Amino acid sequence: MGTSSRRSLHVAVLMGGPSAEREVSLSSGRECAKALRDEGYTVTEVDAGPDLCARLAELAPDVAFNALHGRWGEDGCVQGILEWMHIRYTHSGVLASALAMDKEKSKQAYAAADLPFAASGLWPSREIQRRHVMDPPYVVKPYNEGSSVGVYIVGENPNGPPALAEDVPEMMMVEAYVPGRELTTTVIGGKALGVTEIVTDGWYDYHAKYAAGGSRHIVPAQVPAEIELYCLDYALRAHEVLGCKGVSRTDFRWDEGRGLEGLILLETNTQPGMTPTSLAPEQALVQGMTFGQLCAWMVEDASCNR
Numbered sequence: 001m002g003t004s005s006r007r008s009l010h011v012a013v014l015m016g017g018p019s020a021e022r023e024v025s026l027s028s029g030r031e032c033a034k035a036l037r038d039e040g041y042t043v044t045e046v047d048a049g050p051d052l053c054a055r056l057a058e059l060a061p062d063v064a065f066n067a068l069h070g071r072w073g074e075d076g077c078v079q080g081i082l083e084w085m086h087i088r089y090t091h092s093g094v095l096a097s098a099l100a101m102d103k104e105k106s107k108q109a110y111a112a113a114d115l116p117f118a119a120s121g122l123w124p125s126r127e128i129q130r131r132h133v134m135d136p137p138y139v140v141k142p143y144n145e146g147s148s149v150g151v152y153i154v155g156e157n158p159n160g161p162p163a164l165a166e167d168v169p170e171m172m173m174v175e176a177y178v179p180g181r182e183l184t185t186t187v188i189g190g191k192a193l194g195v196t197e198i199v200t201d202g203w204y205d206y207h208a209k210y211a212a213g214g215s216r217h218i219v220p221a222q223v224p225a226e227i228e229l230y231c232l233d234y235a236l237r238a239h240e241v242l243g244c245k246g247v248s249r250t251d252f253r254w255d256e257g258r259g260l261e262g263l264i265l266l267e268t269n270t271q272p273g274m275t276p277t278s279l280a281p282e283q284a285l286v287q288g289m290t291f292g293q294l295c296a297w298m299v300e301d302a303s304c305n306r
Contacts, residue, residue, distance in 0.1 A: 006040035008042075009042065009063060009299065010043075010059070010060075010061045010062050010063075011041045011042065011043050011063045012044050012056065013029050013032055013036070013045050013046065013065045014073065015030070015047060015068065016029065016048055016068070017069075019069065019070030019072055019145075020071075020145060020150075025068050025069040028069065028278070031274060032065055032274050033045050033065075038292050039295065041296075041299065044059055048068055057085070063090070065302075066089055066090050069271055071101070071144060073271065074271045075101035075102075075144065076093075076097040079093055079306070080094050083304055083305070089303075089306070092246065092248065092270040092306060093305070096243035099242050100268050100270045102143060102144050103120075103144070104121075106267065109238075110238060110265060113240075115265055116265060117265045118175050118176045119176045121133070121174055122143060122172070123174055125169065125170060132158075132161055134176065136155060137176075137177035138176055138177050139153055139177050140153075140173070140174050141173050142172060150165070179253070179255050180254045180262055181223075182197065182199075182251070182252075183195055183196065183221055183231055183252040184198060184252065185232055185234075186248070186272065186280040187236055187248050188280075188284060190239075192236045193283040194219065194221075194232075194286055194287070195227075195231045196219040197217070197218040197219075197222065198215050198217055198218075199215060234263070242268055244268065244270055245306045246302075246306075247272060247298060248269060248272070250269070252264060252265055253266060280294075
């Protein structure tokens with residue numbers, strides 16, 4: 001689409017919101033809004049609050065660019081509003097968003113596609129603090145949040161069960177700890193782009209993801225050709241079995257001592273971070289797609305009934 005026709009498209013960039021990932025979403029939203037303006041679109045930045053429906057009705061945008069992260073914006077809720085209002089939007093639809101956000105449900109979908117994932121289950125938080133509900137080492141985390149929010153790691157020889165924060169959800173996921181290297185693959189428009197390795201000094205938690213110097217990205221990852229091919233295959237199959245649209249990113253752990261058997265899916269993110277240095281845009285750039293071109297592609301890909 002040419003620049004002149006793009007100027008006739010009004011894009012509302014949805015950002016912020018009430019989730020634990022609000023600040024990350026604001027950063028993504030600002031970067032995407034700037035890139036879309038540079039690409040020739042008319043852009044309005046919308047901090048998604050309780051008045052979101054009224055704001056959208058007032059603005060009447062042609063497309064909603066969903067730069068929200070975490071619950072409400074990534075779990076099917078905002079997608080349902082946009083479907084109801086017949087506003088074309090980016091990323092995945094209602095069902096795929098809800099399915100991918102629920103880590104236990106997404107694993108059921110992975111199983112249907114014969115994809116490898118870590119054993120896990122849901123337990124009441126009080127029980128998790130009372131006893132080891134799984135043999136250590138294991139990880140405790142919310143089953144419906146993203147960005148490694150509220151993650152606890154229990155090592156091989158712990159003094160006891162984990163002491164969780166008072167504000168953790170009533171039910172938490174307990175997942176077998178998977179050792180190894182952090183890998184991730186982005187899917188755009190039904191094509192898996194490549195493999196990035198994420199290097200940190202410790203666990204790839206919220207701080208490592210977003211704090212300056214918290215992690216570094218090696219793209220393309222220096223892994224054997226077989227592992228690269230399987231990352232691409234697994235990410236595309238995960239994207240498809242969950243019903244994702246537009247852009248998704250699937251994260252892995254790879255225990256290189258076990259070869260292919262050591263490659264395990266962690267989760268699929270339907271709203272990956274969107275700044276020029278985020279993982280998905282970095283992989284797109286290696287493929288020759290600038291950040292502005294990626295954002296523009298997402299706007300042109302937008303639709304209802306996703």
